[in-house]
Structure formats: structure tokens, C-alpha cells
Amino acid sequence: DAGVIQSPRHEVTEMGQEVTLRCKPISGHNSLFWYRQTMMRGLELLIYFNNNVPIDDSGMPEDRFSAKMPNASFSTLKIQPSEPRDSAVYFCASSLPSGSSLGDTQYFGPGTRLTVL
């Protein structure tokens, strides 16, 4: 049973380049979350979707960041242009509907380690 899938696992890019991170949630999960983890700031929620609709994007750092969820099985997080301070591990997580008995557990992907030079 596949968990949350993220790609790439590692990304090294140069400042100014566009970066696209990808996530495939667990089948049947209707909520999807993007987090960023750094030593300085810990785990930060960037944005989350319910039924492919963005619900709260208040954690998105600035206009350089954008996220989409075109369908229930795919989401992207894009950074354009990237900056060295964007270097972090980016996690995607998914969960079942909040009303279900298991809907209160988030399942995390393995993360994408982004390095911007």
C-alpha cells in the first residue's frame, strides 16, 4: 500500500531558477498539506487543500511560492524565482475527510530536500 509519494527526493538548483516539487497523496485522502522544515523555524504549514481547493495559504512565505492541486491525486509546490533562504526540506502530507474515524491522522511523505545555491 503506497504512502504519500514525493518527487524529487533531492533538488539542488541555483538562485533564480524555478523549482517544482510534486506530491501524490494516498488514494482516497481528500486533504493535502504542504510543510516546510528548517532548523531555524521548525515545521511550518505552508498551505492545505480540501477536495482540491486551497483552504488556508496564510503560511505561504511570499508571492514566489505557489501551490496547485489540479486533481485528487496530484499537487505541486512551485518556487519562482528560488532563493538560498528557500533551502529546506519540504513535506507533503494527506489525510482522510475530517468527519471520518481516521480523518484526524496526517500521513507524511518522505520529503524533498531542496538546496538553493
Next chain:
Amino acid sequence: GNSVTQMEGPVTLSEEAFLTINCTYTATGYPSLFWYVQYPGEGLQLLLKATKADDKGSNKGFEATYRKETTSFHLEKGSVQVSDSAVYFCALRRTGNQFYFGTGTSLTVIP
């Protein structure tokens, strides 16, 4: 608002020592409470959870009891192993599906 405060790390223990990682929360109503664990190079994994007051979550020898009167959800294990070395996150879920995570506590267990 909703928030989680957990003890600062890092924590270093000898194998077979007793572990406590403190977690307190602020929330309106009745949140669900969680402990997640992150092993090096991996994503967060659910360790245990409790959904109402006085519930005890347990898994792999770890336990935590939902204490509404003290708004706490402390993680305990009676005898830690080297393989328990990881970062532990306390979290709460209030309404909807949004989670609030603590800052994480790094645990190192030495043989």
C-alpha cells in the same frame, strides 16, 4: 488561538533509561492530540494519538495521556532503546483538518 508547546531539546539518555517529553497545548474546545516521530532522513510518522480527555494513546512502549485539567499530553517510555533516537513532535488538531505542531524534541539514546 491553537498552539502546542513542547520541551526544548536535545535530550540525551542512556539505554534503558526512563523518558518523559513534556507537551502542553492551548486550544478551544476538545482537540485531538498526537505524537509524531521523525527518524533521520524520513518524514513524520504517527506514533500515538488520543481524541478525548483521559484517553491514553500507546504504541511501541510509548504512552501519553490526554489531561484536560492540565492541558497536557506528555510522552513517556519506561525503557528507551538506541533505536528510539529521533525527533518527537507533539501536535493537536482542532476543527477541520488543520494541525498545529510543536517545535520538536530531539532524543539521542546512547548504548
